[in-house]
Amino acid sequence: MNFWLDRSNVTWAERWDGLTAAVADLSGVVLAGPGARRVVEEVAELLVAGASRHRAHRAALSELVDRVLDLHAVACGSDPPSPTALADWLLHVQTGFAEPPEVRLAPYAAALGAQGLARYRDEAVARFSELPVIGFGRTGRYDRERWALLRVMEELAEHVGDVDLQVLVLARDLSSGWHYLQVATVLRDAGRVEEALEWVGRGLRATGGRGAASRLVDLAVDECLRLGWRERALGWRRRAFLAWPSPETYERLRALAAGIGGWPAVREDVLAQVRAAGDPDVVADLLARVAAREG
Template identity: 85%
Template sequence: MDRSAVPWGERWDGLAAVVADLSALVLAGPGARRVAEQVAELLVAGTSRHRAHRAALAELVDRVLDLHAVACGSDPPSPVGLADWLLHVQTGFAEPPEVRLAPYAAALGEEGLARYRAEAVARFSKLPVIAFGRTGRYDRERWALLRVMEELAEHVGDVDLQVLVLTRDLSSGWHYVQVATVLRDAGRTEEALEWVGRGLRATGGRGAAGRLVDLAVDECLRLGWRERAVRWRRRAFLAWPAVETYDRLRALASGVGGWPQVRADVLDEVRRTGDPAVVGELLARLAARGC
């Protein structure tokens, strides 16, 4: 029979009945795991053919995956085999589901989770980094692996995995801010500041550059590194001489102490190294303000 001629309502009732039967089979005890995998794969494959009903089908898939996780408890699979199947169902279809690892934690165990992590990282690491200013091509594989890695990083609470995910897309300064923020929040200050520096070099003072400098200054002040905080503001002013960067440097250096010397040094350096037209306009504006 040509199923395409069957009204969607009837097909939906049939699919719901299959999932209900699967639920009863899982509750009955061992023997339902392989059936759950087959049903999950059939539903996932059908999602791409019925885009108009994608949300409804996705809910069914989520229900089947919940049942599959329960079935793994009464019918334990090979941890490696389970890891491979979970990756397959998330990356091998046009409309893959989003799998939560928590319900599978016991069935995966250390061996299965290690396999899952190694395979996911190996595949994700092969994706090209989207460089600053470039428009990345997020094809099906990239989206699927990105979801896999985000869930894995959250599940294991691994900062290195979070950084790996974020650093595959460095197309804007805000991505550098994200990386630096994650590292700062993890207490890895030096690495965070290194990424601030990378972001400033990439942005050339545009876009998120100000937020990057703010992040570095705030972190240095939090740790009591006042002179280092002033150096970040000084670096920003010399790289992008403007009233705004000057005012920020003055406010910080005045509070820390030693502003007169800092002022003399940076103005002397900007006169020697800066664009004459830009420097001339800046100095004129500062003189008009008496600062």
């Protein structure tokens, strides 16, 4: 395979013909029966390494790698490796090269079995968990290792349908309020409402009312109303207004309180708290704008 990858004395078109012919021959060997798995693994690694050396042809070589990985999955069916060895090799080929491929786990499900999948998951989670969390307002450093492990974890989470893995992946980047919203949305969609609301609270504390804050509050309010928790929904709107008093947060509080009843008492209470806690000029301006909206 390296013979065709690195033949600088011939055109790329000729080298490509040689590479595709070699993969076609490999396909015939795999389909003929057991015994080709290790050869396929060696070819896959040579092509993955070659993609980093020949970046101008990276897309074409990546497609060829995908074909070889499909052959590898077939070879694992007729020549099964040990489940743990297969798990280790799949992680190696995805994280040990400068231009790693994206491996789909579904074709390997039978060969991995419960033991191999557990090994794959344990190793991937352990390595991913060592990556630093990107805190709010920070710019994340997505180096080769982080990107590779992120792809591994995303595919693993989708393959096993594990919400905890999804949350683990998303929670490694909390650089904006939208990332908190993603976590809360995943938990809400999984029916884990209390955990979703906890992430809403964390996101609001991080954002300080900016960016995705209004969407976070909307998610909390909508879920509370859906479950019939009207007072909890009102509490989210009340806290949002008191934390970030503005005509917008006021209008949202008024709309909800008027809909479920008790708006006059709520209005009197929150405006009294704003007067007591705020700068007099700011409060006067806010109340004037509120009064204008109320006619």
